[in-house]
Amino acid sequence: MSDSLARAPYVPVWSSSAIPAAAPEPPAPAPAPRIRIAPAPSPRATRRTRPRMFYAITACAGIAVIFIVKLLLSVAISEGAYETATLETANKNLTRAAQTATESLDRVRSPQYLAANAAALGMVSNTHPVYLRLSDGAVLGQPQRADGSGASSGALVPNSLVTGAPLVTQQPAPGAAPAPTAAGATDTAAAATAATPDPAAPPEPTALPTPVTH
Amino acid sequence: MNQRTTRRRSVFAMIALLALIGVFVVRLVDIQVVRADELNAKSLQARSTTSQILGTRGQIVDANGEVLAQSVLRWDIALSPKKAGEFERDGVTIPLKQTEAELGALVGLSGDAVAKIISDALAADPKSDFAYVVKGVDAATLEKIDKLGIPWVVPQRIASRTYPDGAVAGNLIGFVGSDGKAQAGLERSQQKCLAAKDGEESYQTDAVDGVAIPGSTVQKASAKDGGTLKLTIDxxxxxxxxxxxxxxxxxxxxxxxxxxxxxxxxxxxxxxxxxxxxxxxxxxxxxxxxxxxxxxxxxxxxxxxxxxxxxxxxxxxxxxxxxxxxxxxxxxxxxxxxxxxxxxxxxxxxxxxxxxxxxxxxxxxxxxxxxxxxxxxxxxxxxxxxxxxxxxxxxxxxxxxxxxxxxxxxxxxxxxxxxxxxxxxxxxxxxxxxxxxxxxxxxxxxxxxxxxxxxxxxxxxxxxxxxxxxxxxxxxxxxxxxxxxxxxxxxxxxxxxxxxxxxxxxxxxxxxxxxxxxxxxxxxxxxxxxxxxxxxxxxxxxxxxxxxxxxxxxxxxxxxxxxxxxxxxxxxxxxxxxxxxxxxxxxx
Structure with a gap:
């Protein structure tokens, strides 16, 4: 109590008004402000500075951290953008490659190409179907020799995609380089031979390997 | 007297300052509020690129799922006649004539034919910036053309149609024109099933290397692929x-x-x-x-x-x-x-x-x-x-x-x-x-x-x-x-x-x-x-x-x-x- 009175001049206006209010009104509310005010002033003044400093440092550090993180994040994202761009380009190229491969696969699996290859290997179709029943070994139908009467030439049902594709019988032997023939080797100007069509070795319109003359 | 002058001066200064601020405020409102949308669009346009997302036209398959018709990517090869000239590749200067011959060889034309495309375009319009060399080359050819590194040759991606089995069921399937429009057969009558819808997206790009700025992509319309048409044909x-x-x-x-x-x-x-x-x-x-x-x-x-x-x-x-x-x-x-x-x-x-x-x-x-x-x-x-x-x-x-x-x-x-x-x-x-x-x-x-x-x-x-x-x-x-x-x-x-x-x-x-x-x-x-x-x-x-x-x-x-x-x-x-x-x- 005496301590509080002694320090009264330092206390702001509202606290001095609170003290006189205590005298005329002794009931409950009076002691409460005193207790609050009394210990406050002297330590508060010293304590206040420290928390402020601490908060300021924390805030500044926080902002700095946020800036640094933001900077790093930006760097990472823009790194990512370049990586994305590179991968997208790679993806595009691979898609193209896949498409090229699929297209050439579709070409060689077309019925025209298969039939032409089968015919080149000497296969003929038999128009007389016969079945052997496995359960009792019965022969169903009347077996007859294949006479190859069915149409076999692949040119009847055109497919411009397989034009010029070498047949299986025309493929160069494995290991043998698809080198130019003797005639082509002596001819230094390869373009010249391509310009004048040679019936024996027609120029390839596609990127397929040149058939070896047989 | 001296005091009055001073006051008047400050009043003038004040008015001038206010007027100046007023001008700035008007300008600010004009830019930020009145013309905001227009200017924003303009700036975005300057930085952004719009690209088409190609929708893929549906396949036509037979009863066993064998593909009879499908969409593939092809490229139209165009060049800029006015820019056609020698260029540097790996530190070596390539003369125009050699470039024409190299490009022509890849697309099945003679060097002279390519030269003619350039000279014809320039004869029609000396400032001509666009002429087709060839249409619809495949990916393999495109790659070879890319490798030539000719700066004035531009490939343009197009969707094309291919029929792996050729004339097999060609009478039924019909065909699609070079403009992408179905012209005959099932391609035409089943357009509703097969048709795709192209989408569009835009993004902002870096001014230097054209890389998309992350997070700037705006998809305006998504692409819609066509359906797969299955036939009863074998x-x-x-x-x-x-x-x-x-x-x-x-x-x-x-x-x-x-x-x-x-x-x-x-x-x-x-x-x-x-x-x-x-x-x-x-x-x-x-x-x-x-x-x-x-x-x-x-x-x-x-x-x-x-x-x-x-x-x-x-x-x-x-x-x-x-x-x-x-x-x-x-x-x-x-x-x-x-x-x-x-x-x-x-x-x-x-x-x-x-x-x-x-x-x-x-x-x-x-x-x-x-x-x-x-x-x-x-x-x-x-x-x-x-x-x-x-x-x-x-x-x-x-x-x-x-x-x-x-x-x-x-x-x-x-x-x-x-x-x-x-x-x-x-x-x-x-x-x-x-x-x-x-x-x-x-x-x-x-x-x-x-x-x-x-x-x-x-x-x-x-x-x-x-x-x-x-x-x-x-x-x-x-x-x-x-x-x-x-x-x-x-x-x-x-x-x-x-x-x-x-x-x-x-x-x-x-x-x-x-x-x-x-x-x-x-x-x-x-x-x-x-x-x-x-x-x-x-x-x-x-x-x-x-x-x-x-x-x-x-x-x-x-x-x-x-x-x-x-x-x-x-x-x-x-x-x-x-x-x-x-x-x-x-x-x-």
Whole structure:
């Protein structure tokens, strides 16, 4: 109590008004402000500075951290953008490659190409179907020799995609380089031979390997 | 005084300052509020790039999922004529002439041709910045062109269409023009299923290297891929059938021909061959008139194959049976004045209905057909699907010509001629459907060419109806089938179309072709239609050859029927028949 009175001049206006209010009104509310005010002033003044400093440092550090993180994040994202761009380009190229491969696969699996290859290997179709029943070994139908009467030439049902594709019988032997023939080797100007069509070795319109003359 | 001046000065300064601030505020409001949208758009436009997301047009696949038509990426190669000149590659200066030769070699042009493209464009417009070198190169070529590193050559990506099997089913699939518009066949009629929608996205790019700024991508519209169209066609069988047809058509010098193979129980078309057929990869290689499918689009007078229909109708109406007796003379004049004769001179023959079909007698058939009323017959024709397009809805599909009794077009001669397939026209598909009805116990199944359309999200649409309709009674259909088996065994072509081990029902036709002026020409349309195995019908094969100049009889079409039918039986592993066919007498 005496301590509080002694320090009264330092206390702001509202606290001095609170003290006189205590005298005329002794009931409950009076002691409460005193207790609050009394210990406050002297330590508060010293304590206040420290928390402020601490908060300021924390805030500044926080902002700095946020800036640094933001900077790093930006760097990472823009790194990512370049990586994305590179991968997208790679993806595009691979898609193209896949498409090229699929297209050439579709070409060689077309019925025209298969039939032409089968015919080149000497296969003929038999128009007389016969079945052997496995359960009792019965022969169903009347077996007859294949006479190859069915149409076999692949040119009847055109497919411009397989034009010029070498047949299986025309493929160069494995290991043998698809080198130019003797005639082509002596001819230094390869373009010249391509310009004048040679019936024996027609120029390839596609990127397929040149058939070896047989 | 001094104080006043000072005050005035500060007032001036204040006013000036306020005015200046006012100007700034007005400007600020103008930029930030009034013209904000316009300016924002402008700035975005300067930094942003809009690119198209290509939607992929749907595939067309056969019954087994084999791809018949698909979309691929192609590139149009363009160059800037005004910028064309020498450039530096890896520190070496490449002269224009060498560049032209290198570029030309990759796209199949000579160096001079490339030079001409450049000089022509510059002659037309000295500031020309764009000229096509070649259109539609594939990825492999594009890569090679990229490697040349020519700064004034620009590839442009386009969506293109490729048909891996070439002319196999080219008549049905049709083709897509270079502008991406479907022009014929199923490509056109199924546009709704196949069509894709392109999307669009925009993003902001780095000014230096054009890399997209992260998070700046705005998708304005998403791309929508087309659906996959599945056909009932089997591409392997289709190929064989086209091959067989083309070989015989060429051997007999036919103008055109069609073969239709239909599944009896379902009405599915498993092969529809046309000769000639377009290769959709090379549309210009085929004459304009041959680019469609005559099987759907051209009707003709079917001739004697039609007698099977008249016989089935008469038996269903209860006015005839396989043993009904008629006397068939060479020529017969009916009370209404109609004059009918057979193709070859002969004396009066005592034929059963079976015999009438074996001998293919017009006079005999007209007498049996006349036991029905005109309206009765007309109703049967309609129920068999004549005079209307099939359920397929092929582009420009022909309905055929079917006159109504009582109209002027249905004259006295037509009344009888229609009983043996003259005086009305049908398409090859309609004829196949007639035989399908007879083979299927008198129940006609809707003709199917498309199995369905599968959207990218997996939903299936365009599924055709499978609801059959009864046309004639099962007994009438069975009797008709028995008669046709006798025709197969005993008609004059029996040696030619024989497939040992199988019971087959078939009938030939040799119809006069119109000359285009209301009369008949010297050309014939020769045909064979039939089904196998007759004891449990599985497949209908209907063959037509128009004007085979080297062999003007149905003997020209019989080998096609035999080869196609045996291929079909082999393909679908149809077991040979056990019991022999019931024998029916041909005469009395």
């Amino acid at each position: 591409s392997d069988l289709q190929f064989s059938v086209q091959q067989i047809l083309a070989a015989q058509a060429q051997a007999t010098g036919a103008a055109w021909g069609t073969v239709v193979v239909q599944e009896v129980k379902t009405g599915k078309l498993v092969a529809v061959a046309d000769y000639p057929t377009v290769d959709p990869n090379n549309v210009n290689g085929t004459a304009d008139a041959d680019r469609g499918s005559r099987a759907f689009q051209a009707s003709y007078e079917p001739g004697s194959t039609f007698k099977a229909l008249t016989a089935a109708s008469a038996m269903d109406a209860g006015v005839a049976n396989p043993l009904s007796q008629v006397v068939a003379p060479y020529r017969i004049i009916f009370p209404n004045g109609a004059n009918i004769n057979d193709s070859e001179r002969h004396g009066d023959e005592d034929l059963t209905l079976t015999g009438v079909l074996i001998e293919s007698s017009n006079t005999g058939m007209s007498q049996i057909g006349a036991l029905m009323t005109d309206d009765q017959r007309y109703d049967y024709y309609k129920k068999f699907g004549l005079g209307a397009t099939s359920e397929v809805g092929f582009p420009a599909e022909d309905t055929g010509i079917l006159h109504k009794p009582g109209t002027d077009a249905w004259d006295n001669q037509t009344k009888y001629a229609t009983m043996f397939g003259q005086g009305l026209t049908t398409t090859a598909v309609q004829m196949a459907s007639v035989y399908q009805t007879i083979a299927n116990g008198g129940v006609r199944m809707p003709v199917q060419l498309v199995e369905g359309c599968t959207a990218p999200d997996g939903t299936v649409s365009h599924v055709p109806s499978t609801q059959g309709t009864r046309v004639v009674s099962a007994a009438a259909a069975k009797s008709d089938s028995d008669i046709l088996e006798m025709v197969y065994q005993k008609a004059w072509l029996s040696k030619i179309w024989n497939i040992p081990g199988y019971r087959i029902a078939s009938k030939t036709g040799t119809a006069q072709m119109p000359d285009g002026n209301g009369g008949y020409s010297h050309g014939y349309l020769v045909s064979v239609a039939g089904f196998a195995p007759a004891d449990d019908p599985q497949y209908v094969v209907s063959v037509s050859l128009a004007d085979p100049v080297n062999n003007n009889t149905s003997a020209a079409s019989a080998p096609i029927f035999r080869d196609v039918m045996s291929q079909v039986l082999k393909k679908y592993r149809v077991v040979p028949s056990g019991a022999p066919a019931p024998d029916l007498p041909a005469d009395w």
